[in-house]
Amino acid sequence: MTSIGLAQIAIVLIAVVVAAIPLGGYIARVLAGERTLLSPAFSPVERAFYKFSGVDPAREQSWLTYTMAMLAFSVIGFISLYALQRLQAYLPLNPQGFGGVPADLAFNTSISFVTNTNWQNYGGETTMSHLTQMLGLTVHNFVSAATGLAMAFALVRGFSRAESPTVGNFWVDLTRATLYVLLPMSVVVALVLIALGVPQTLQGSIEATTLEGAKQAIAIGPMASQEAIKELGTNGGGFFNANSAHPFESPNAFSNMLEIWALLVVPLALAFAFGRAVLDHRQGRAIAITMMIVLVAGALVAYWAEANGNPLLTAIGVDPSPGNMEGKEVRFGVATSALFATATTGTSCGAVNSMHDSFMPLGGLVPLFNMLMGSIAPGGVGAGLYGFLVLAIIAVFVAGLMVGRTPEYLGKKIEAREMKLAMLAVLIYPLTVLGFTAISVMLETGLASLNNAGPHGLSEILYAFASTTDNNGSAFAGLTGNTLWYNTTLGVAMLLGRFAYVIPVLAIAGSFAAKKKTAASVGTFPTHGPLFIGLLIGVIIILYLLQYFPALALGPIVEHFALFAGKTF
């Protein structure tokens, strides 16, 4: 670890915090339906959207109707994306002449983008036409993130409202989140990325003749526009297989830092938006600080692990001073690669600028554990906030009792119904992650996909299901996911991780919204000070450590000790 590396990490994170605070206020205003700076430009578009789709923006929905609307939107989105991939051979803007995407891969990819996972069992440059990238993937990069934002705000309204039968209108939240937040930010980030060297063209491939006279076909396309929303919407699905490690997706250190900034800023801003919405900035600040502490701690562990180099390679004469460079790009170095890995899994982004599979055992443990915790530091767009609030509810429930009151969070009593729903949501993770991992290691077809043997192989499978359940999308990419078994099971994991998780969450939103708000006093459990922050971190770490310690012990942890004992597999 060098002071320059630490400074690089610090610069990005400070820029994120500085931007997230005002952005949070803005997002809160947008989702409260207030007028904003961009209203003159976008409110005619907004009204047209409502008019054409027959939505009355003034009519709010109960949590159930809200959920139904979200599900209807996701199902239609899935069908259209699936159809687009299958039919891309017959559609325009297919300069490379790719055929239709096979059924199981199209199934997996459609779920992947509808659920904001963007797990890539395909290599972008070898599978998807420009039309599919634009009309399919880019669109879902926007709307799946906007859906996440909408659902988070439904839950926020559960806290901010009292005795209300409704939690908002899904169509309005979806439209406003896209028009006022994601689209304008994407335009700005896309243009900056182009200035930094990210291509934006409708060409498909460039034929180059290298200095040595060989032919090099360079894949290219309209990627800056997709790159911007890929990060801002914490989607992570790259134009290319190598994602943000590809020099076109991120040509230099500035684009690298901008992308890390872009993938962190909206989720962190949502914590501040939450504070504004519940009329207590301290609440939002406490959540933001907690998220940042988990993020920074992860980044430091990962950086430390990567900075020392691989002792097996040091032993045979490789210079350890630049750190573990296998699967990393020279222009990024280990510090920002470790930060990117932590940030992309602390959010549910899943973009990568280095190959997590080649990280040191503890370096790879950080992104893996980040996802097992449900990506809550600071989390996906929307998904991070609601995931975090579910954990806060559980933490407050146990610890709240210790101050001698029945637990309440922000004036909402946590009772049997909310506990049932929260546990239902929380159960989904170990069930899918551990369940599918356990089945996969027993099946020949599951093991055939492995790229690494020994504990690292187990980590690859565990990582895949953690990533998909968490709707993250990053991978220990050595695992060959494009098989019938993994296309199907990873797809199911993504579905469960998104919908089986969020439906109970929306039910909690409805149940909280209907509740009275109890008044706060000095006898009330305090949910803003350092004590609460420490408590949250403790509960989160212990809760997840307990669930995954055995699996992690057989994966990265034993690999770490084996590595230092000089073992290979």
Place this chain on the structure above:
Amino acid sequence: MLSQIRPAIVMIGLFTALTGLVYPLAITGVAQLAMPTQANGSLIEGDGTVIGSTLIGQNFVSDRYFHGRPSATTAPDPADPSKTTDAPYNASNSMGSNLGPTSKKLVDRVNAAIEAEFAAGRIDVVAADAVTTSASGLDPHISPQFALAQASAVAKARNLSEMQVRALVEANTEGRVLGVIGEPRVNVLLLNMALDRLK
């Protein structure tokens, strides 16, 4: 749920038009007008043909050129399309090795590379980027340490003085902006082009 189907279909259509067509095409238009070099891939042309992109690494095998990092990219095997074959710096199929830190394959591969380096008599401690594959397989850069380690071999192959080549490496080394942002690096393609100009 049925009452939500219509808005769902219409909204998907509207968002597809707005974010799938208007947004990327507008960005493309602006980019092509305002920043055509970057928008088209930062290409380098010489004698009317495209030599490559400054951003994309190339596979150098000749000892007259500086070599880039090992690349793990593959291409479909011409003999059997269901299999793949090694194709370093295949800019149509970016990928890393994805070998884990305890992978025997990784250690063996690095070991072989180091032995080759030693056989070439170039070095005492091997630069990390010299024997590790990059994440994309298309890394255009190498570390100054790796470049300098290659200087004498390149100088010998080209009948240049080592001093001259080392000076060229240093001239092509990019440092950190403000001493913090970025990593010291050498763009291999640009260095080799500068080498070719050095007559």
Place this chain on the structure above:
Amino acid sequence: MSHKVAAPGLFDAGIIKRAAVDAFKKLDPRRLARNPVIFVTEIVSAVVTVFFVRDLVAQNGVAYFSGQIAAWLWFTVLFANFAEAVAEGRGKAQADALRKTRTDTHAKRLIDRQNRSGMTDVYEGVSALDLRLGDVVLVEAGDLIPGDGEVIEGVASINESAITGESAPVIREAGGDRSAVTGGTTVLSDWVKVKITAAPGSTFIDRMIALVEGAQRQKTPNEIALSILLSGLTIIFLIVCVTLWPLAIYSGTTLSITVLIALLVCLIPTTIGGLLSAIGIAGMDRLIRFNVIATSGRAVEAAGDVDTLLLDKTGTVTFGNRMADEFIPVQGVSERAFVDAALLASLADETPEGRSIVALAKSVLGSSTPTLGPEAQIVPFSAHTRISGVDLPGQTLRKGAVDAVTAQVKSVPVDFERAVERISRAGGTPLAVSENGRLLGVIHLKDIIKPDIKSRFAALRAMGIKTVMVTGDNPITAAAIAGEAGVDDFIAQAKPEDKLAYIRREQQGGRLIAMCGDGTNDAPALAQADVGVAMQTGTQAAREAGNMVDLDSDPTKLIEIVAIGKQLLMTRGSLTTFSIANDVAKYFAIIPALFVVAYPELEAINVMKLASPQSAILSAVIFNALIIIALIPLALKGVPYRPVGAAALLRRNLLIYGLGGLIAPFVGIKIIDLAVSAIHLA
């Protein structure tokens, strides 16, 4: 606080013996199913037992190990049962005493209560169990009252010690707020006719028996929510353990079912799962020992949440009566002369105020106090004149309300008027004293605030609870007393509907309210309040409306009730935290033990340096069982509550039960491991 029901010691031999037997009876799976964590433990204990038998028969050399694991798993279940049985046992001892009052009660049922035949008091002897709602019974001196009811005729003194423990008799009479009587109490003198208002089996005593026994114990809302959390954790750990088996195979280890089950039981929250119902029963029990009966566990939990206490001034904030506090002579009258006069005027006054004047005067005058001679003519107080006094030879002393006395005197000095005004402003009552038609001075009568009440209100404030004093006084008086006692707010000139309105307003603002009351006109407010404590001396209507009954009829007890509610919740939270935090150490003991053959490198996380894999697993299981026993006293006594803010409480409890829960098992398992390996158990 008059009396507390004697609490059986924590480890009373009789209770322990009975509980040990009950612990086995509770193994019945149908009963255990109510407690998912322990139910799962029981099932897997049975499974391990089967494996033990198989190992015995197969003689595969692991029977010694699986047998011990099976035994300790059964102990875990039994210890949990035992905890519950001990808690119940403490209530049962009380219930048995209560039940004795119920048996063999004979009732004298009036045959013709409409008295149409003209015959009065014609009754038939029936068993108390045959009484029906609406029956009227005659109860005479020496009789037990056969059932709950309302006095419709007569007046009697009644000994209610059977239920209150208070031996001083109380008066019950028809009409008014003192008409309710309770079955099982004894009429000491006179007679009453009682209309039965509760069917046999649902009388107050029956309910009390059921409550203290915990027989019909319903899980309270928070307990249900916590059970859901614990069940959820149990399911999660089931998933963890079931999936560990294939993961282990991948890693080159075939785990035995026995050790997987051992791991499962160590991970699921058996500690809190085993103690949860004991905590709830003990909470009710604590309340009962404070002579308060809660009609539901929900009320006890609500007590912990109370934000606002509505307290009657009289009896809670102040002593019942006003007392003399100061003598203020007018100018030209010596204090000594004035006090002498005031004393003489009050010697014959037997009202509490009069006695307090005498007491104060004596303390001012010291030993040389005047007495009344036989020639003294007493002028008694009359409501008409509002004056009392004494006529002595050559001395006419009068004492009374200021306007009444000043009407009889020639002049009113300015300093007298000023003193009167000052007293009124301070919320006191001025009493004027005159001698031969001349004003001597004024006596300041004031409400005396109970000596310790101010610090108790301060403690409540630190807990975040607002206190509101309810009084019939005028706002000026009320404000003065409120200020002196340190309550946060007051309702002056309070009518019953004012209380109700205040409660509704507070509840609208999201606050929970507790109050106590006794009169029928308190009933709506008692019903509206989240915690309504009815006085045992109160009317039947009040007792029905509230959700707690205070057998001592002591309104200050609200404060204790709140503390008991908080203690109950804190104990639950603390033990849950402790239980979950424990798991970390168990992983560090068991995981390296499971995989040390396939991955010797994992020995690095065996930070406790446990002797052998088998001893590590066994030690963790033993620790897991013994910790339940070790925590029974805490579960029964409750985590100590201190009236400090929530943040301070949380910090303290997190430190003790969170951090302690992380560390304690490391120490405990290590010690057990040393013992286990020393005596070669594994």
